[in-house]
Amino acid sequence: MPPPNSGCSTTSHTKGFITDELVYHKPNGERRFSLDRATIAATTGPRSITILRGDLEAVLYEKVRDHAEIRFGATLTTVDQDEHTVRVTLTDGTTQEGDLLIGADGLHSATRALLFGPEEDFLLDLEHKVAVYMLDKRPATVATGATGTLSSGGRTAAVISIPDGRNVAFFGYRASHARPGEDVATELQRVYGDLGWIIPEALAGLQRAESVYFDTISQVVAASWSKGRVVLLGDAAWCVTLFAGYGSSLAVGGADRLGTELAAHPGDVPAALAAWEAAIRPEAERKQKLGRRVKGVYAPTSPLLLWLSLLPLRLAALPPVRRYMTRRFIKG
Ligand SMILES: Cc1cc2nc3c(=O)[nH]c(=O)nc-3n(C[C@H](O)[C@H](O)[C@H](O)COP(=O)(O)OP(=O)(O)OC[C@H]3O[C@@H](n4cnc5c(N)ncnc54)[C@H](O)[C@@H]3O)c2cc1C
Known part of the structure; x- marks a missing residue:
């Protein structure tokens, strides 16, 4: 196995974070709606933490390195x-x-x-692909600690700004695996190249990324x-x-x-x-x-399906629904 990708010596509590604001955008960048921190916490529940996969790996590595022989490579x-x-x-x-x-x-x-x-x-092919990489710069329209996302025509993209200053670009889209594979840059450009907002900036960031996770989405x-x-x-x-x-x-x-x-x-x-x-x-x-x-419903193909898939989140953003979820999940 390769070494964990961050030499952190902290715990999952200090590496875990909750997004301050989750903003849903239209393909041209306009805001559709957003969820604030309290609503996000209410929808995910009190036992949920967000932590980057590499950070989790590093936290686990720190815990076992003195007790187990680990051979990288x-x-x-x-x-x-x-x-x-x-x-x-x-x-x-x-x-x-x-x-x-x-x-x-x-x-x-x-x-x-x-x-x-x-x-x-x-492998059971779920007919989607995903690419994830770190961005060396936060796009200006995504506030620090916020996540901006858009979904259009079977494609979802997000930029996640982590409160510690790091930024993640995330692309998940429908894909036929009968199609011959392309390299990640060519494929993302083909699939997302027509979208506006911060997509061109996020795609350009791939050239400077140290590594990229790029794979089909399949169950075992x-x-x-x-x-x-x-x-x-x-x-x-x-x-x-x-x-x-x-x-x-x-x-x-x-x-x-x-x-x-x-x-x-x-x-x-x-x-x-x-x-x-x-x-x-x-x-x-x-x-x-x-x-x-x-x-x-992950990357809906039509505007109607997209609207329906976002409806529960729109409802969660309404104060009475949020108050109910907070009572039910956070304080309950
Ligand atoms: C984009 C994305 C988003 C996700 N989001 C979530 C989420 O929000 N919540 C959630 O709970 N889960 C999420 N997951 C799933 C989660 O990451 C995995 O389920 C989890 O990492 C599985 O852990 P694992 O240890 O079984 O495998 P992995 O995390 O894949 O670890 C496997 C390890 O084995 C090593 N390895 C591979 N091949 C070899 C080999 N031949 N010899 C030696 N070592 C090898 C690898 O380097 C790696 O260190 C997400 C996954 C992806 C891809």
């Missing part, structure tokens, strides 16, 4: 196991053996490919998450996608529960894995269903 090339032990060979030429191999290596898991079968047997559907002494965890096993949210919570919660079940079944890895999968699978499948439902 190495991946596994072979796995073999018997009733008692599992052995892996790594790309750095070394071998390792242990009681259990946990493949927490994400949507395109190498562990899954080696042990369970080719990726295409597991696997009938079983373990084979003997090898188990898949997180996106590698059950990716729910960003449509559902909850992917990080499920990954971290799934890891925690795995530890609990291993402790509860000392010396019996198969029993621990069976108990673990029975506990996690219903929730993962519920979130996958949610993801498939939300896919249709």
Whole structure:
């Protein structure tokens, strides 16, 4: 795995943030409507925090670095196991053996490919793509700490200004995967090039970005998450996608529960894995269903669908609805 992308030594509490204002724009940049901080907090609920994926990775890394051996830049090339032990060979030429191999290596898991079968047997294509990268400059029309977003013709784009001064560009759009892939800059330009507002500025920022996340949006559907002494965890096993949210919570919660079940079944890895999968699978499948439902309203194709998809948020912005949600979710 590559090293975490920020050398932060802080906790998820100091890296987490709530957007001050969420502004929905028209393609020409005019404001449609906005949600203030209190409304956003009321809609997401008191237990929700926003944290960049790289920051979360860095926070977790800080917690484990003194207790676990971590080798960056190495991946596994072979796995073999018997009733008692599992052995892996790594790309750095070394071998390792242990009681259990946990493949927490994400949507395109190498562990899954080696042990369970080719990726295409597991990925359910949700017919969208996503590109995310850091911007070196905040567009002037997005206030510090605010998020500006627009949706038009099957495309959604957002710029998220984080209170600590960093800025994120986010593009999510409908895409036919039958179409041959292009490089990210060409593809984003083709898909978003006709839009105004801050889109040209955000697209130009890609040239200066250190890295970009660019991928199809796909769920992972696997009938079983373990084979003997090898188990898949997180996106590698059950990716729910960003449509559902909850992917990080499920990954971290799934890891925690795995530890609990291993402790509860000392010396019996198969029993621990069976108990673990029975506990996690219903929730993962519920979130996958949610993801498939939300896919249709994520980047609506027509103005009517867009209006309908934004209606709940417009209602949430009304003071009586907001007061109700605050009572129900924040103080309740
Ligand atoms: C654009 C976007 C927005 C999202 N928004 C949300 C959200 O709002 N809320 C939410 O809860 N979730 C969200 N998610 C989902 C969330 O990011 C994932 O569900 C979560 O990161 C899954 O964690 P994971 O550890 O299973 O996999 P990952 O976070 O993908 O981590 C996998 C790790 O394995 C490493 N790795 C990969 N291949 C190998 C290999 N061959 N050998 C060794 N290491 C390897 C990778 O470098 C990485 O460190 C979003 C995802 C995306 C893409």
